[in-house]
Amino acid sequence: MxxxxxxxxxxxxxxxxxxxxxxxxxxxxxxxxxxxxxxxxxxxxxxxxxxxxxxxxxxxxxxxxxxxxxxxxxxxxxxxxxxxxxxxxxxxxxxxxxxxxxxxxxxxxxxxxxRVEDSEPGLAEQALKALDGGEQEALLLTLVKMIRQLQEAGEIPVQRMCVTCRYFAPFMHADAARPHHCHFVNAPFGQRELRVDCRDHQQADPTSRAATWETFQAG
CATH class of the missing domain: 1.10.10.10 (Winged helix-like DNA-binding domain superfamily/Winged helix DNA-binding domain)
Incomplete structure (x- = not known):
């Protein structure tokens, strides 16, 4: 029963x-x-x-x-x-x-x-307005971590994220607002600027990706 x-x-x-x-x-x-x-x-x-x-x-x-x-x-x-x-x-x-x-x-x-852009924000963008800046940044970092887990498990293709790019150097700078460095544009940037799909992305090899992620997580 x-x-x-x-x-x-x-x-x-x-x-x-x-x-x-x-x-x-x-x-x-x-x-x-x-x-x-x-x-x-x-x-x-x-x-x-x-x-x-x-x-x-x-x-x-x-x-x-x-x-x-x-x-x-x-x-x-x-x-x-x-x-x-x-x-x-x-x-x-x-x-x-x-x-x-x-x-x-x-x-x-x-x-x-x-390249056509919506004149009005979509429902997802409207929902994001309920989050303050810190919450948005925390959500972005959480999504990056979840996406990486899926791709490293082979469930989805490797995405064009900063953390999988050969140009990405995490926590290279002492500036808390802009700790990371992009060697493609040779400029520092912050956590809020992390890309999930960057058109200038060049995929790093698996060993480099693992080392970069370890440094990123430690930071």
């Missing part, structure tokens, strides 16, 4: 479960933002996500890589890529190392579409 155990303040579900519930609510609002923005552009959310993914990747990406970054199947990615190609937003090119492979890149029209 099945007996349902009700959740009470004295018998709560795990905190992991409750945090996941919270993230799911935020994700729902962000999906609604994506639907609204995509609809206004005559696209669907997957097509809009492909344009955003290719922004800053002048060399393009393969279909398999696009599917992996978006967490969709290759047939789903292919369907959206073909639709964007018909709209003139994407072009297909043969791969350099394997001429049979297909590389997908933005056209000038696709680049312009990818």
């Amino acid at each position: 099945y007996i349902e155990i009700m959740e009470t303040p004295k018998n709560p579900v795990s905190i992991d479960y409750r945090i996941r519930e919270g993230l799911a609510r935020i994700a729902m609002a962000m999906r609604l933002d994506d639907w609204n923005k995509a609809k206004g552009m005559g696209l669907n959310p997957t097509q809009l996500a492909i344009l955003s993914l290719l922004l800053g990747r002048e060399a393009g990406l393969g279909v398999k890589d696009i599917a992996a970054h978006l967490g969709v199947s290759q047939p789903t990615a292919t369907d959206s890529i073909n639709a964007l190609e018909r709209k003139g937003y994407l072009e297909k090119q043969p791969g350099q190392s394997d001429r049979r492979a297909v590389i997908v890149a933005l056209t000038a029209e696709g680049l312009a579409a990818a």
